[in-house]
Amino acid sequence: MHIPKAELHLHIEGTLEPELAFALAARNGVTLPHADTEALRTAYLFEDLQSFLDLYYALMAVLRTEDDFTELADAYLTRAAAQGVRHAEIFFDPQAHTARGVPIGTVVEGLGRALERSEEKHGVSTQLIMCFLRDQSAESALETLEAAKPHLHQISAVGLDSAEAGHPPAKFREVYEAAGALGLRKVAHAGEEGPPAYIREALDVLGVERIDHGLRCLEDPDLVKRLVADRVPLTLCPLSNVRLRAVDTLEQHPLPAMMDAGLLCTVNSDDPAYFGGYVADTFHAVHEALGLDHEQLRTLARNSFEAAFLDHDEERRARYLSEVEAYAFD
Numbered sequence: 001m002h003i004p005k006a007e008l009h010l011h012i013e014g015t016l017e018p019e020l021a022f023a024l025a026a027r028n029g030v031t032l033p034h035a036d037t038e039a040l041r042t043a044y045l046f047e048d049l050q051s052f053l054d055l056y057y058a059l060m061a062v063l064r065t066e067d068d069f070t071e072l073a074d075a076y077l078t079r080a081a082a083q084g085v086r087h088a089e090i091f092f093d094p095q096a097h098t099a100r101g102v103p104i105g106t107v108v109e110g111l112g113r114a115l116e117r118s119e120e121k122h123g124v125s126t127q128l129i130m131c132f133l134r135d136q137s138a139e140s141a142l143e144t145l146e147a148a149k150p151h152l153h154q155i156s157a158v159g160l161d162s163a164e165a166g167h168p169p170a171k172f173r174e175v176y177e178a179a180g181a182l183g184l185r186k187v188a189h190a191g192e193e194g195p196p197a198y199i200r201e202a203l204d205v206l207g208v209e210r211i212d213h214g215l216r217c218l219e220d221p222d223l224v225k226r227l228v229a230d231r232v233p234l235t236l237c238p239l240s241n242v243r244l245r246a247v248d249t250l251e252q253h254p255l256p257a258m259m260d261a262g263l264l265c266t267v268n269s270d271d272p273a274y275f276g277g278y279v280a281d282t283f284h285a286v287h288e289a290l291g292l293d294h295e296q297l298r299t300l301a302r303n304s305f306e307a308a309f310l311d312h313d314e315e316r317r318a319r320y321l322s323e324v325e326a327y328a329f330d
């Protein structure tokens with residue numbers, strides 16, 4: 001499914017494949033608790049979001065230098081290009097690195113080196129979205145925004161991720177206000193494991209422009225109506241929802257019903273190294289499991305560019321959209 005598309009929900013740390021994790025561990029003298037890549041892969045059986053996050057944060061121990069972050073991002077962009085991605089808006093979790101003594105500058109400069117040559121090298125335009133960890137304090141988020149100030153020219157937006165249940169968006173009102181005042185765009189994970197009320201809060205209190213996941217909006221018909229009327233994009237991640245048990249099987253994923261309801265759906269890979277596929281694999285999987293036809297897949301690709309933060313470059317958006325319309329499925 002190599003139709004041109006934008007990837008709007010992708011955690012760069014979630015692209016850390018076992019082979020690169022072991023290579024970086026060896027280079028940095030970090031000992032992983034798993035014997036080898038095979039043994040590590042057997043740990044990828046998750047019960048819920050938290051059981052995944054425990055491994056996701058633990059494996060980050062191998063990321064230490066600017067070069068490590070450059071290599072990680074370059075490996076993702078290589079794969080993304082091969083999957084038809086033309087534009088990627090990439091999340092990163094600075095607090096997961098600063099907590100280990102890796103300065104935010106190392107992270108942003110390292111990722112930035114891969115991103116700045118991505119268009120020339122991979123044909124993929126990029127943006128960075130800095131996420132706050134919602135299971136950390138509001139003060140820590142404010143400190144993170146402060147620490148990011150020298151790097152804001154490399155960051156387009158702020159996001160909110162990590163353990164959702166019990167961590168409502170409103171806790172981060174102040175940091176989102178400050179981010180908005182600095183000219184950053186706003187997104188937030190909401191309605192992945194948390195209730196529909198968190199989606200409303202993300203919109204009303206944080207002022208986000210897109211909802212990451214948003215799956216549980218379906219429990220609140222009035223909220224669905226609002227999301228449709230306001231054309232609020234949802235960055236869905238069907239393979240993630242199966243692996244983290246938000247849905248039982250891919251065949252039961254509500255994506256077709258969400259599209260039929262008129263929601264502005266996009267599909268994305270979330271943490272592809274952990275969830276069994278990158279974004280073209282995800283397009284293929286929803287085609288097979290949910291019977292989405294080629295025109296529905298084209299709609300998803302079109303939606304991805306419509307939802308992208310390309311307002312400053314409408315010419316580029318138009319070019320990408322025309323590539324979507326010209327694409328011939330085989």
Ligand SMILES: Nc1ncnc2[nH]cnc12
Pocket residue numbers: 011014049056161162163189192240270271
């Ligand atoms: N699916 C997800 N939900 C919340 N936080 C995350 N961090 C990485 N992946 C995540």
Ligand SMILES: [Zn+2]
Pocket residue numbers: 009011161189212270
């Ligand atoms: Zn996510």
